[in-house]
Amino acid sequence: MNTNTYVNDAIAHWHHVAPLLQPARTEEEYDTLVEALDTVLDAGGANESHPMARLADYLGELVAEWEARDSMPEGATPLEVLRFLMVQHKLKQVDLPEIGSQGVVSEVLHGKRTLNLRQARALAERFGVPEQVFL
Template identity: 85%
Template sequence: MNTQISEAIIHWPHVAPLLQPAHTEEEYKALVEALDAVLDAGGADESHPMARLADYLGDLVAEWEARDPMPEGAPPLEVLRFLMAQYGLKQVDLTEIGSQGVVSEVLHGKRNLNLRQARALAERFGVSAQMFL
């Protein structure tokens, strides 16, 4: 095995997480940070060895940013499900709404969000509370 491959194998556990598509806002931010670092390290120059990595990371960032936008005027439940998908959240993560039973009822359309819940979700996601009412 040549030295280059040996080095790649040793460092792969540290590199691999940076080369995967983002599924959460945190992963997206990490990709942007990695892209910025690669560009600063010379990847902005097309003749630099890091240019291909910059292109790849740029594609991953663009993929996240091109996700389907939330439909204008969508019903509150659809808005909540959309945001949950975008942030990679599960029912258990929605502590702003209340207990698991309450969250389940909301997500199954058996219960509407109240003003307190809508405000808490709006703060969490950085959107207007009106979107949940």
């Protein structure tokens, strides 16, 4: 099969393939990736010499990327916890009035200032986590 045939086949089937080649943005897209990974593994992709192995690796990376978004690294610093929660909740500095003014938030996020007990309690209440993660 020549290159043009491969490309033409890819174009013809792109609407079926494209959702499997991009990172998940929603829980539904994540579920689709997990289902696709299971199917590819069952079709032989678990065997490194199988032609589907590269697709299984790629899908596995996309699934792991999504799952990593929801897991806090063990031993994270208070600043890492805050940044993680900001990404998880799609927040910007302006969305953190619990910390204080924009200037104070900026100083905290740049490591120039640590959170005080009042701020830690307010953030803990907002995110439903123990206040100790911010102290």
